[in-house]
Amino acid sequence: MARLERQVAIITGAASGIGLACAERFASEGAVVIGTDINEPGNWQTIQDFSPESWFRTLDVTHADAQREVAQQAVEKHGRIDILVTAAGIGDGGPVSMIEDEAWDRVIDINLKGTYLSIKSVLDTMMAQRSGSIITISSVEGINGTEGGSAYNASKGGVVLLSKNVAIDYGRMGIRSNVICPGFIDTPMLNSIMGAMPEFKADVVRETKVGRLGKAEEVAGAALFLASDDASYITGHNLVVDGGYTAGHRHGVVELMGLV
Numbered sequence: 001m002a003r004l005e006r007q008v009a010i011i012t013g014a015a016s017g018i019g020l021a022c023a024e025r026f027a028s029e030g031a032v033v034i035g036t037d038i039n040e041p042g043n044w045q046t047i048q049d050f051s052p053e054s055w056f057r058t059l060d061v062t063h064a065d066a067q068r069e070v071a072q073q074a075v076e077k078h079g080r081i082d083i084l085v086t087a088a089g090i091g092d093g094g095p096v097s098m099i100e101d102e103a104w105d106r107v108i109d110i111n112l113k114g115t116y117l118s119i120k121s122v123l124d125t126m127m128a129q130r131s132g133s134i135i136t137i138s139s140v141e142g143i144n145g146t147e148g149g150s151a152y153n154a155s156k157g158g159v160v161l162l163s164k165n166v167a168i169d170y171g172r173m174g175i176r177s178n179v180i181c182p183g184f185i186d187t188p189m190l191n192s193i194m195g196a197m198p199e200f201k202a203d204v205v206r207e208t209k210v211g212r213l214g215k216a217e218e219v220a221g222a223a224l225f226l227a228s229d230d231a232s233y234i235t236g237h238n239l240v241v242d243g244g245y246t247a248g249h250r251h252g253v254v255e256l257m258g259l260v
C-alpha cells in the first residue's frame with residue numbers, strides 16, 4: 001500500500017529542487033499534493049500523472065494572506081491538511097560588514113518568517129483534526145556556522161528552533177513537527193552559488209564523507225519517512241541528511257594508513 005494514501009500535503013518551494021522532489025515522491029506515494037512557489041514549476045505533469053487531484057498555486061511565502069487562502073482552499077477541496085513541507089528558501093549572505101541590510105531582511109523574511117507563516121497557515125486545521133505532520137527544511141548551515149554565511153545561517157538556525165518549539169507546543173494535539181537539515185544538495189540554488197566558485201564545490205565534496213553532493217530525491221526520501229506513520233513517535237527531531245558532512249573532519253589519515 002502507498003505510504004501516504006489520500007493524505008493531503010502542502011509543499012512550499014514546490015517548483016524546483018527539494019520541494020519539487022518532495023512533491024513528486026509524495027504524489028507517487030498516493031498523496032494529494034498542493035504545491036506553492038513564487039515561480040511556476042517547469043514540470044508539474046509527473047505529479048498530476050501520479051495524483052490527478054494535486055494542484056499548484058504561485059505565491060510568495062512572505063504573504064500571510066496568500067498562504068492562508070491556499071490552506072483554506074485545501075480544506076474546502078479535500079477536507080483536511082495532513083502534511084506541510086516548507087522548502088521555499090533562498091541562499092544569500094556574506095560577512096556581516098559586507099552584507100546589505102536589504103539582503104539580510106530578504107533572507108530572514110523568506111527563510112524564517114516564510115516558514116513561520118507557512119506553519120501558522122495550517123495549524124488551525126491540524127488542531128481541529130488533532131493530527132498533522134510538519135516538516136521544515138533547514139540546513140547543516142542552521143546547526144553550524146559557515147564562512148560568509150551570516151543571514152542564511154541565522155535564518156536556518158531559527159528554523160531549527162522554531163520547528164522544535166512547534167513540536168513542544170502542539171504535540172499533545174497530535175501534531176508532529178520535525179526539521180530536516182540537508183547538506184549540500186545538487187539543485188538550481190546550489191548550482192547558482194557554486195557555479196561561480198568551483199573551489200568551494202571541490203572543498204565541500206572533500207568534506208562530504210560519501211564524496212559527492214546529495215540529490216534532491218535523497219532529501220525527499222527523508223521527508224517521506226517523517227511524514228509517514230513510520231515516524232509516528234518522532235517529533236522535535238532534527239534529521240541531518242548530509243552524506244556525513246557534519247560527522248567530523250577528515251585529514252586523510254586512514255588513506256596514509258593504507259585504507260582505500
Ligand SMILES: NC(=O)c1ccc[n+]([C@@H]2O[C@H](COP(=O)([O-])OP(=O)(O)OC[C@H]3O[C@@H](n4cnc5c(N)ncnc54)[C@H](O)[C@@H]3O)[C@@H](O)[C@H]2O)c1
Binds near residue numbers: 038062189216
Ligand atoms: N541545495 C542545497 O544544498 C540545500 C542545502 C540545505 C538546505 N537547502 C534548503 O532547501 C530548500 C530548497 O532549496 P533548493 O536547493 O531546492 O533550491 P531551489 O532554488 O531549487 O528551490 C527553492 C524554491 O523556493 C522558491 N522560493 C524562493 N523564494 C520564494 C518565496 N518568497 N516564496 C515562495 N517560493 C519561493 C524558489 O522559486 C524555488 O523554486 C531551501 O530552503 C534551501 O535553503 C538547500
